[in-house]
Amino acid sequence: MNCKDQHVLFDEYLDGELNESQSASLTAHVETCGTCKARLAQHQALRDALRQMPVEPARSGFAHSALRQARLAYAAEKIPHPQPVVKQQPFFRHWFAAGFGGAMAAGLALWAVFTLIGPVQPASKLPMFNMAVLETRNVTLAINVPEDMDGVTLTVELPDNFEISGYRGKHQLAWQTRLKKGRNVLTLPVKAVGKGQGQLVARVARNQESKLLRVNLQATSADKNSLIVIDLKA
Amino acid sequence: MSIVKFWSRTADNQNRFEDLMGPHIDHLYRLSYRFTGSREDAEDLVQDLLLKLYPRQQEIESIEKLRPWLARVLYRLFIDRVRQGGRSVLSAVEDSEAPDDQMDQAAGIEALVEGTLTQERLLESFALLNEDQRALLALHDIEGYTLAELADVLDTPIGTLKSRLNRSRTRLRKLLSREPFQESRRVNS
Numbered sequence: 488m489n490c491k492d493q494h495v496l497f498d499e500y501l502d503g504e505l506n507e508s509q510s511a512s513l514t515a516h517v518e519t520c521g522t523c524k525a526r527l528a529q530h531q532a533l534r535d536a537l538r539q540m541p542v543e544p545a546r547s548g549f550a551h552s553a554l555r556q557a558r559l560a561y562a563a564e565k566i567p568h569p570q571p572v573v574k575q576q577p578f579f580r581h582w583f584a585a586g587f588g589g590a591m592a593a594g595l596a597l598w599a600v601f602t603l604i605g606p607v608q609p610a611s612k613l614p615m616f617n618m619a620v621l622e623t624r625n626v627t628l629a630i631n632v633p634e635d636m637d638g639v640t641l642t643v644e645l646p647d648n649f650e651i652s653g654y655r656g657k658h659q660l661a662w663q664t665r666l667k668k669g670r671n672v673l674t675l676p677v678k679a680v681g682k683g684q685g686q687l688v689a690r691v692a693r694n695q696e697s698k699l700l701r702v703n704l705q706a707t708s709a710d711k712n713s714l715i716v717i718d719l720k721a
Numbered sequence: 722m723s724i725v726k727f728w729s730r731t732a733d734n735q736n737r738f739e740d741l742m743g744p745h746i747d748h749l750y751r752l753s754y755r756f757t758g759s760r761e762d763a764e765d766l767v768q769d770l771l772l773k774l775y776p777r778q779q780e781i782e783s784i785e786k787l788r789p790w791l792a793r794v795l796y797r798l799f800i801d802r803v804r805q806g807g808r809s810v811l812s813a814v815e816d817s818e819a820p821d822d823q824m825d826q827a828a829g830i831e832a833l834v835e836g837t838l839t840q841e842r843l844l845e846s847f848a849l850l851n852e853d854q855r856a857l858l859a860l861h862d863i864e865g866y867t868l869a870e871l872a873d874v875l876d877t878p879i880g881t882l883k884s885r886l887n888r889s890r891t892r893l894r895k896l897l898s899r900e901p902f903q904e905s906r907r908v909n910s
Contacts (some may be wrong), residue, residue, distance in 0.1 A: 557768070
């Protein structure tokens, strides 16, 4: 074989794809041919350089966050489709106001039902609520329970570009409370601190039970009023 | 099923999924970064993959060699995105139809051997490959998937893979042999 015949085999040689005879022949040729030896070194050098190309690290905590998002998204698809709200009962707002002490901007409220019964809502069809950057709007959750409930844990998670007004830099808040029979209303002053899209994830948990809801948020412009409703069936 | 049992089962699923997928996230991110060339796109691709796989835990548990299987799903997801984005994976592959003039490619590779080729230049050239070429080189030349594994991952005969790899490398060598813009500017200044 001449040099050109050898060149076409270089990649397979480096891949270990040549049979023993071909490999031995090429090795012998390269040992005696300076041109081919240099060319083979070029092929090897390119592969070495490719393997050394840097990878920008993922953001801190990405793996944990990505796994959590997958879990939350899967769980959220188990909850039923949101329906329009008729009215609010404001008693829960008083408790909330004591806890957060924030001025409530009039406006945004979201609506959904928290129950395991009903149609599944695809993640791609979650409601989207737009806000302007640095704007604070109220997100109201209405939690329906069939009886008085003690020891309920409420958790709200927000994407990185949103926060609860007055809780700068915090994207997750959790607190324990007591729910009264009927509708309990919780108003969250949500502030958009940067452009982008994400999900508000609200969870109500008691003992081994837990219910989840997520809503898409986008920091762009204002949107219509809505309300989140959470039904806890016995 | 009671609500308590439902949520208990959900918690078990969550732990199982994280046990299964956790050890592979770094590898999947690295592959995604090679495919996409940016952190944001790579994270987005991995997140999308996890969302799709979460309901398929039983299937995942039954897979003997999970890493190549995950690479296969990731690759298909990536290619689907490229196609949905209106960019043709196949058209750019044809970019390397020109004769394989080894001498034309020598300059860039010699620089590489001599150590004078900057990493930045290599990154720029790699980024100029089309998505399919990048993915192929990432899987084989960078991450070390064998041709046999790739044949399964990409559902492509080994002979075809060899041809595509050859075209991809040829294209990269040609890109590396181009006169860098920065050097032209330096000469003129």
